[in-house]
Amino acid sequence: MKLHTIITAFLTLALTAASLAKAPSDVDATSSSxxxxxxxxxxxxxxxxxxxxxxxxxxxxxxxxxxWSGPSYGLTQGExxxxxxxxxxxxxxxxxxxxxxxxxxxxxxxxxxxAPPGAPTWRLAPVEMVWWKKSSQEICQQIKDPKRNGxxxxxxxxxxxxxxxxxxxxxxxxxxxxxxxxxxxEVVNFLESWRVAGAPCPAPTE
Amino acid sequence: MKKxxxxxxxxxxxxxxxxxxxxxxxxxxxxxxxxxxxxxIAQCGACTVMIDGVPIRSCxxxxxxxxxxxxxxxxxxxxxxxxxxxxxxAWIEHQVPQCGYCQSGQLMxxxxxxARNPEPTDAEIDGAMQGNICRCGMYGRIxxxxxxxxxxxxxxxxxxxxxxxxxxxxx
Numbered sequence: 001m002k003l004h005t006i007i008t009a010f011l012t013l014a015l016t017a018a019s020l021a022k023a024p025s026d027v028d029a030t031s032s033s034x035x036x037x038x039x040x041x042x043x044x045x046x047x048x049x050x051x052x053x054x055x056x057x058x059x060x061x062x063x064x065x066x067x068w069s070g071p072s073y074g075l076t077q078g079e080x081x082x083x084x085x086x087x088x089x090x091x092x093x094x095x096x097x098x099x100x101x102x103x104x105x106x107x108x109x110x111x112x113x114x115a116p117p118g119a120p121t122w123r124l125a126p127v128e129m130v131w132w133k134k135s136s137q138e139i140c141q142q143i144k145d146p147k148r149n150g151x152x153x154x155x156x157x158x159x160x161x162x163x164x165x166x167x168x169x170x171x172x173x174x175x176x177x178x179x180x181x182x183x184x185x186e187v188v189n190f191l192e193s194w195r196v197a198g199a200p201c202p203a204p205t206e
Numbered sequence: 207m208k209k210x211x212x213x214x215x216x217x218x219x220x221x222x223x224x225x226x227x228x229x230x231x232x233x234x235x236x237x238x239x240x241x242x243x244x245x246x247i248a249q250c251g252a253c254t255v256m257i258d259g260v261p262i263r264s265c266x267x268x269x270x271x272x273x274x275x276x277x278x279x280x281x282x283x284x285x286x287x288x289x290x291x292x293x294x295x296a297w298i299e300h301q302v303p304q305c306g307y308c309q310s311g312q313l314m315x316x317x318x319x320x321a322r323n324p325e326p327t328d329a330e331i332d333g334a335m336q337g338n339i340c341r342c343g344m345y346g347r348i349x350x351x352x353x354x355x356x357x358x359x360x361x362x363x364x365x366x367x368x369x370x371x372x373x374x375x376x377x
Contacts, residue, residue, distance in 0.1 A: 084249075085249075085336045085337055085339075086333075086336045087336065087337070088333065090333075097330070097333065098330070098333030098334050098336065099261070099315075099333070099334060099336060099337045100260055100261070102260065102262065103248075103254075103260070103261050103262050103263060103337060104248040104263050104266065104337070106266055106267055106268065106271065107271055108268070110247065110248065110266045112246065112247050113247075114247055114249070115246075115247035115248060115266055116247070116248050116266060118266075
């Protein structure tokens, strides 16, 4: 009993001292704020990549139509076209219902200007992973939701970005196409910085 | 570099750079000139052949990717020298070809469609044939001919595909 009283008194003193030490400088609050700001800055770079035409053109909604957007098509920010010749990926997202993506998109980029790009697999992203015209906050929330990110942890998302052959194509898209920004290694690092800082999502945009 | 290639059930050995597109191998090495060069960048469909039953633009398909795969060209579509494929017959009946340049590609895409979908709707035909451009604008006749072939009993029973066990060899 006596020992318990001594320990309680000691802990009370220690906690009081700690709170007194923190209060005047507000160090933790500043540090936490800086950490979240850094995490959001890292996420913003990830969003810059995910919303880039090399990624977003094939992360399309349930209309299953690949988009053509970006300077490679002579279009300015916000302009876009549907994929030429009325192409649709169909519900299969690989064109199995009409013209298979692989009818034109082979396992490597065709080297002639305006010829189709290629990668070992070529398909639309699953419909629950839509990024086309989605805000930073919307994509952030989707990436964190295993029901909408292919059942992945955030570390597995980073691994997917670092190793998937079709994702890697975004940085080597062949002649005449603007690559996605940064490098896949940098994006993996951005994702990791964001994840360890608690993976905060930005506020919704108006 | 020597590569083996199975075309219309016949095994060939060709000595070309593995990056050579299939279209050039078909036309210049194997003298199978029914498959046409249109745009050369997979935008028009004139060069369509079937690879393992899937319609593919041969002008952008490197030879290196074809090991162990079955190529079918327009020359292999008819079941025999005496008998046309139901689609070819329907093409004649509906007078589909005008200049005719795109027709081998059109027929290969149509044959691939009927092989996987024996009774396509108009929308399904339109979807499958979107990538085959016809400069003469014969799209209405193409659709009619596909419908005609699809609804005939012949088309139902004689859609032609090659089996690996049927292969001959040119060696």
